[in-house]
Amino acid sequence: MKNKHTYYTPTGGLPPQSQLLSDRAIFTQAYAIIPKRVLTDIVTSYLPFWQKMRMWVIARPLSGFAETFSQYIVEVEPGGGSEKPELDDSAEAVLFVVAGEMELNIEGRRHTLQAGGYAYLPPKCQWTLTNNSEQTLKFHWIRKAYQYVDGLAAPEPFVTSDQDVAAVAMPDTDGVWQTTRFVEPSDMRHDMHVNIVTFQPGGVIPFDETHVMEHGLYVLEGKAVYHLNGEWVEVEAGDFMWLRAFCPQSCYAGGPGPFRYLLYKDVNRHMPFIRPQN
Numbered sequence: 001m002k003n004k005h006t007y008y009t010p011t012g013g014l015p016p017q018s019q020l021l022s023d024r025a026i027f028t029q030a031y032a033i034i035p036k037r038v039l040t041d042i043v044t045s046y047l048p049f050w051q052k053m054r055m056w057v058i059a060r061p062l063s064g065f066a067e068t069f070s071q072y073i074v075e076v077e078p079g080g081g082s083e084k085p086e087l088d089d090s091a092e093a094v095l096f097v098v099a100g101e102m103e104l105n106i107e108g109r110r111h112t113l114q115a116g117g118y119a120y121l122p123p124k125c126q127w128t129l130t131n132n133s134e135q136t137l138k139f140h141w142i143r144k145a146y147q148y149v150d151g152l153a154a155p156e157p158f159v160t161s162d163q164d165v166a167a168v169a170m171p172d173t174d175g176v177w178q179t180t181r182f183v184e185p186s187d188m189r190h191d192m193h194v195n196i197v198t199f200q201p202g203g204v205i206p207f208d209e210t211h212v213m214e215h216g217l218y219v220l221e222g223k224a225v226y227h228l229n230g231e232w233v234e235v236e237a238g239d240f241m242w243l244r245a246f247c248p249q250s251c252y253a254g255g256p257g258p259f260r261y262l263l264y265k266d267v268n269r270h271m272p273f274i275r276p277q278n
């Protein structure tokens with residue numbers, strides 16, 4: 001006779017404690033989740049004028065009206081790169097290195113970026129990229145059509161890294177919720193921000209933020225449950241979340257280490273009108 005405390009191993013074995021319970025892709029009107037397992041799976045893309053590269057498109061404008069950005073995960077093999085990486089004169093970009101080494105030439109100046117390296121590239125900026133190292137280079141490429149404003153010059157290119165920019169604690173959070181801002185929020189030349197958000201274990205966004213800014217969130221480190229448009233989803237390092245404007249969002253960071261993500265948002269511009277048809 002079995003006592004009531006006997007546990008049985010289910011067919012196929014028990015999942016490891018590190019495994020998420022909700023490891024699945026989700027696509028809704030308000031948000032999408034692309035789990036790491038499928039993020040860099042078979043859906044590989046390539047681009048003209050790039051050598052030894054492959055990439056995965058993880059966000060793109062869908063409706064032709066509402067969404068503002070696209071995001072790629074790019075891998076460049078040793079010796080690969082591009083002399084003509086961007087073909088669209090209106091595109092601004094942020095490049096964020098997650099592994100390997102990037103040689104970036106911006107307007108004739110050479111920069112070497114390693115993991116955590118960050119580059120902002122305004123529209124019409126002349127840049128080239130190579131991987132001169134022995135390892136595969138992996139980086140995020142976030143692109144948006146820059147919204148010019150009369151009387152305001154486009155921003156200058158710059159290169160920095162997450163180690164060189166101090167994270168700022170959100171008010172009344174005792175530092176358990178911090179944001180690394182690579183651009184001054186008051187700098188009106190910028191119409192997109194790509195920040196890093198960090199929570200210590202147990203840290204929360206304690207209410208459902210609901211705002212017009214869209215988001216791309218790529219989880220760099222750790223685990224959490226995210227509350228998206230009324231549903232709880234588990235996410236961990238390597239997962240991507242795409243949030244439409246106004247998608248209600250809050251989160252609870254699980255342990256044991258920090259939960260960090262790269263966060264895209266559109267900022268600082270008037271909203272377009274839908275003009276009545278005559």
Ligand SMILES: NC(=O)N[C@H](N)C(=O)O
Pocket residue numbers: 197209213215249263265
């Ligand atoms: N989901 C988020 O991290 N949202 C940020 N608080 C933000 O909108 O800046």
